[in-house]
Amino acid sequence: MNNMKKLSLSTFLLTAGMTLSAHAFSADPHPGQALETAANCLKCHASQPYDPSKTKDWPALVKVVQFCNDNLNSGMFEDEVEELADYLNEKHYHYAK
Numbered sequence: 001m002n003n004m005k006k007l008s009l010s011t012f013l014l015t016a017g018m019t020l021s022a023h024a025f026s027a028d029p030h031p032g033q034a035l036e037t038a039a040n041c042l043k044c045h046a047s048q049p050y051d052p053s054k055t056k057d058w059p060a061l062v063k064v065v066q067f068c069n070d071n072l073n074s075g076m077f078e079d080e081v082e083e084l085a086d087y088l089n090e091k092h093y094h095y096a097k
């Protein structure tokens, strides 16, 4: 019985440790940032900054990232477009999803 308790305590600590390291991981650069760099979005958007007044919500943001991606022929997959949109959303747009 006592052993069981010890076991569940260490399971708890292990889980807590994993949660902590997952948290540390999320402090790393957003994966969308690498996509933005790879697609060279800032070639244009450094001089023409992302402007939250030009899109109205999250779906519109994804659409316009898809639009620029298509124009550039950067060949991102749909989930990468969404990853990149998520990065821009966190940094600039702050839309609810």
Ligand code: HEC
Pocket: 036, 039, 040, 041, 042, 043, 044, 045, 049, 050, 051, 052, 053, 054, 055, 061, 064, 065, 068, 069, 072, 074, 084, 088
């Ligand atoms: C060749 C230049 C160019 C490149 C490179 C480019 N864009 Fe754009 N982007 C534009 C233009 C032009 C518009 C339309 C601007 C407007 O409406 O003011 C636009 C609009 C946008 C918008 C919506 C307008 C806003 O400010 O909210 C977003 C978001 C966006 N681009 C994201 C991206 C992303 C992400 C990439 C990289 C995958 C990218 N763009 C690469 C030219 C570019």
